[in-house]
Amino acid sequence: MRALIKEKREVAKGTLQVTFDLLGQEVDFKPGQYFWVTLLDPPYEDEKGPRRHITVVTSPNERGVLGLCTRLRDSSHVDRLSAAISNRLIAYSA
Numbered sequence: 001m002r003a004l005i006k007e008k009r010e011v012a013k014g015t016l017q018v019t020f021d022l023l024g025q026e027v028d029f030k031p032g033q034y035f036w037v038t039l040l041d042p043p044y045e046d047e048k049g050p051r052r053h054i055t056v057v058t059s060p061n062e063r064g065v066l067g068l069c070t071r072l073r074d075s076s077h078v079d080r081l082s083a084a085i086s087n088r089l090i091a092y093s094a
Contacts, residue, residue: 001025001027002023002040003021003023003025003066004020004021005018005020005021006019010072011069014071016072017057017067018054018067018068018070019066019068020067020068021064021065022064022066024064025064027066029060030060031060032055032056033055034053034055034056035068036051036052036053037051037052037053037068038050038051054068054069055069055070056068057069
């Protein structure tokens with residue numbers, strides 16, 4: 001499934017929340033579930049590639065968006081996700 005980065009914000013010291021617009025699609029998930037996120041056309045790559053798992057933080061009742069949270073740590077993927085501008089296309093899967 002593809003989505004657009006709708007919003008990014010630091011919700012606590014060293015913790016990034018990214019909210020994705022699901023482009024009219026809906027996804028069912030359980031609270032605390034994680035998704036695999038793949039950055040499409042990342043500005044740069046690292047040895048682990050463009051795919052990582054990130055924890056869901058939005059409610060399953062929030063339809064049309066999906067919020068994921070990750071710690072800001074020494075990771076090229078997190079750096080790329082943090083640096084990604086709004087409206088950047090990503091792909092994700094449960």
